[in-house]
Amino acid sequence: MIAAIFKSAGVIEIDNKFPLRKLKKGEVIIEVANCGICGTDKHIFEGKAYAETPVILGHEYSGTVVELSDKSVLLKIGDKVAVDPNIYCGKCSECKKGNVHFCRNHQALGVTKNGGFAQYSIVPFSQVYLLPDNSDLSIAAFAEPLSCCLRGMQHANIKHGDSVVVIGGGSIGLIMIQLAKISGAAKIILIEPENLKRKLALKLGADLSISPFEADVENNISEYTSGGADVVIECAGKKEAVEMSVKISRKGGRVIIFGMSAKGEKVTLDLQYLFQKELQIFNSFLNPFTFGRAVELIISNKINFSSFVTKQIMLENINEAFNSSINSIIIKQQVSTKK
Ligand SMILES: [Zn+2]
Ligand SMILES: [Zn+2]
Missing domain, CATH: 3.90.180.10 (Medium-chain alcohol dehydrogenases, catalytic domain)
Structure with missing residues (x-):
């Protein structure tokens, strides 16, 4: 073969x-x-x-x-x-x-x-x-990438009415946007530099889509969500995206560092700032017991x-x-x- x-x-x-x-x-x-x-x-x-x-x-x-x-x-x-x-x-x-x-x-x-x-x-x-x-x-x-997203969603624990920011509009980010929507998020925002991906995100359920290079992301998100996002899902696998996730989440918010970064990649975080925000930071690894549900979502056409x-x-x-x-x-x- x-x-x-x-x-x-x-x-x-x-x-x-x-x-x-x-x-x-x-x-x-x-x-x-x-x-x-x-x-x-x-x-x-x-x-x-x-x-x-x-x-x-x-x-x-x-x-x-x-x-x-x-x-x-x-x-x-x-x-x-x-x-x-x-x-x-x-x-x-x-x-x-x-x-x-x-x-x-x-x-x-x-x-x-x-x-x-x-x-x-x-x-x-x-x-x-x-x-x-x-x-x-x-x-x-x-089905496989979707099953991994479902593991991330378990940690994100989105409640009806939550505000959710997704960083990175590749296939994973665009899946996360759709999952956030069917989980009942009230406001879904994508941060992504590429214009076409931002447009596609709006079609797939995002309410706002902004470029990290063209806008004051921190202020924009803070205004749009009245103080920061309930949930931030980082899907870029880049240090800058992880650092941004922490800044744009609200006090007590949940940050899911989902993107896989290269071996050895490190971030700089202000520990006192984290302390004051009482953030919940999660990673998401593989797809434990989520594959069957991913297949069900695909069969029922719930994800575009x-x-x-x-x-x-x-x-x-x-x-x-x-x-x-x-x-x-x-x-x-x-x-x-x-x-
Ligand atoms: Zn993969
Ligand atoms: Zn074992």
Whole structure:
């Protein structure tokens, strides 16, 4: 099969004859339809985040079941599915506490095991989520990022009537805006430098959309929310965005640092200012027990992904996507094996 092999920082090689190993019990072969390229993949490619090598990257994917190791009551050949890449052991002390995302033996398809930047992918039954036959697999490939956003939303704990600021209008930010809306937020504000993304945010549920370079963000937010946002969700993965999050949240507010920054990135925070604000600051890691709900939201069409500008890249041309800087109009790049 064709597969894109990540060898070391900066090197992804296309292998046209990558051998697919034999299935073990409890595994299924998925013909990959679409696999999103995520910020994490870019960090890995640049050597700024961990991955096993050599490995097939890609952890946001959907496809069709083409082979089963043994009979399953839940799956059959031809089923459309989404894949949860995070594999937990269920046996370690963290798993037993219910903190599966801190599993001591955590494995992830597309990071420590071969993932979705390939024609086919071997996936344990436990990671496969069945989709209706009429599903759009390009949209289903958003199940993984959506499931991670749902984990962030758990910490955000948005109440009806809250004001919510999202920093960063990429695919994650645009998902967060929509989740904030269905959670009952009264005022949703996006902070994003790119004009087209700001416009799209307004279409998807934001009430106000401002550029960090053109406006006095702190004052604007303070006025619009009468003293600061109840919830700030940082989705840029940048130090400046984290520092801004703290400034624009109200006293007693909740800040979710969601964006994944590069290894070693540090922020400067005024500790006395934090002390006086009694802020609640959260991080959000992986997607513990949220994948099923993400799939339900996708099936029921509650999140609009079709207005995201999604660029499809053929697997053979994957290096183009990793080597070029993203066109600012494109919200998501997906690798696909079919023309
Ligand atoms: Zn991702
Ligand atoms: Zn475990």
